Amino acid sequence: MSELILVVEDEPSLQETLAYNLEKQGYRVETASDGRTALETARRLKPDLIVLDIMLPALDGIEVCKALRRESFSSPILMLTARDEEIDRVVGLEIGADDYLTKPFSMRELLARIKAQLRRMQVVREELDKIKTASPAQDTLIFGNLSINRTRREVLVDGNVIPLKPQEYELLLFFAEHRGQMLSREFILERVWGWDYIGDSRTVDVHVRWLRQKIESDPANPARIVTVRGGGYRFEG
Numbered sequence: 026m027s028e029l030i031l032v033v034e035d036e037p038s039l040q041e042t043l044a045y046n047l048e049k050q051g052y053r054v055e056t057a058s059d060g061r062t063a064l065e066t067a068r069r070l071k072p073d074l075i076v077l078d079i080m081l082p083a084l085d086g087i088e089v090c091k092a093l094r095r096e097s098f099s100s101p102i103l104m105l106t107a108r109d110e111e112i113d114r115v116v117g118l119e120i121g122a123d124d125y126l127t128k129p130f131s132m133r134e135l136l137a138r139i140k141a142q143l144r145r146m147q148v149v150r151e152e153l154d155k156i157k158t159a160s161p162a163q164d165t166l167i168f169g170n171l172s173i174n175r176t177r178r179e180v181l182v183d184g185n186v187i188p189l190k191p192q193e194y195e196l197l198l199f200f201a202e203h204r205g206q207m208l209s210r211e212f213i214l215e216r217v218w219g220w221d222y223i224g225d226s227r228t229v230d231v232h233v234r235w236l237r238q239k240i241e242s243d244p245a246n247p248a249r250i251v252t253v254r255g256g257g258y259r260f261e262g
Contacts, residue, residue, distance in 0.1 A: 028073035028143055029053045033063040033089070034105070035081050043076060046132050047139075060084025064092055072100060074142055076135075077122075079106040087120055094121035099191045101142035105130075119231070121190050145219045149195065166201045168262035171240055171249070173201055180240070187239050192217070196232050197240070200250060200260035209257040233258060 030047055034040040035058045044054045055070060057063040060081045067075060067089075075093075079086035090102055101123040124138050166173040170183045178194055180187045189197065199217050200208070210226035218228065237244040251259045 027051050027053050029055065029070060030139070031055050031057065031063065031066055031070065031072040031075045033057045033060070033075060033077045033081065033086065035059060035078065042132075043135075046136070050136060058082075060086065060089045063089050067093055067098065068096070071098075073146070074101045074103065074139060076103050076105065076139070079104055090122055091120045094190060101146060103135075103138060103142060123192060141219050148219075149191075166198075168201065168204075168249070171262075173198060182240055189239065190235075193232055193235055193239075196229075197236055200258070201262070204260050204262050207253045207256050207259050211257075213257065229258075 030052045032040060032043045032047070032054060034043060034056070037058075040056055040058065044056055047054045055066055055072065057066050058081075061083045063075075063077065063081070064084065066072075077086045077089060081089070086104060086106075090104065093102070102121065103124045103126060104122045105126055105128060107128045123142055126135060126138065164174060164176050166175070172181045173179075174181075175198065180189055180194065180197065196213070196217050199213065210229045213229050214226060233250055234244075237247045237250055241247045241249055249261055251261055253259050
């Protein structure tokens with residue numbers, strides 16, 4: 026069955042255009058025109074991806090995104106906004122959006138980003154299937170008081186579960202699997218977000234900052250995820 030996409034847009038003509046073009050690409054589409062309806066629809070249908078406008082009546086897109094992430098909704102969220110300000114992109118990333126697109130945009134670019142996000146989720150599912158067949162020794166990565174259980178996608182520090190957003194977990198696992206290696210921001214972006222992800226290296230920096238706050242004993246002086254001057258990052262474990 027084709028993927029289900031929820032389009033949340035209060036402008037009728039744009040909502041109709043998005044739905045039409047997505048259906049032409051073979052996707053199933055549901056729509057919502059306000060934030061409250063979007064939340065109810067997402068909870069009921071659990072779509073594979075959400076295209077979410079920031080400026081919405083009843084409940085704005087930022088609050089919708091925050092609410093879904095609090096409920097462990099893991100599918101990609103692609104946010105739309107009419108504003109072209111850096112703060113909007115940072116806020117979108119901070120609350121758990123996976124990608125960000127400023128209006129006006131081309132339908133070709135939107136479709137490319139949707140395909141990239143859906144491919145990334147497919148890779149994650151395939152990796153999980155592989156992990157399910159792994160032995161217990163292969164299943165958990167341990168670095169002192171930090172452990173990563175790949176079957177449960179669970180991270181613990183000092184025995185306490187650390188809640189991570191999906192992309193935070195993928196980034197930490199990538200670091201752990203490349204312990205001791207210098208990884209450039211561009212390489213990380215390509216391998217964790219996908220070679221066709223349309224974004225920049227600041228996305229990596231934001232996620233590294235979040236991880237440091239959650240797994241480092243002193244985030245201001247990180248000992249696990251170390252910055253390599255002029256290069257990128259290195260995971261010391």
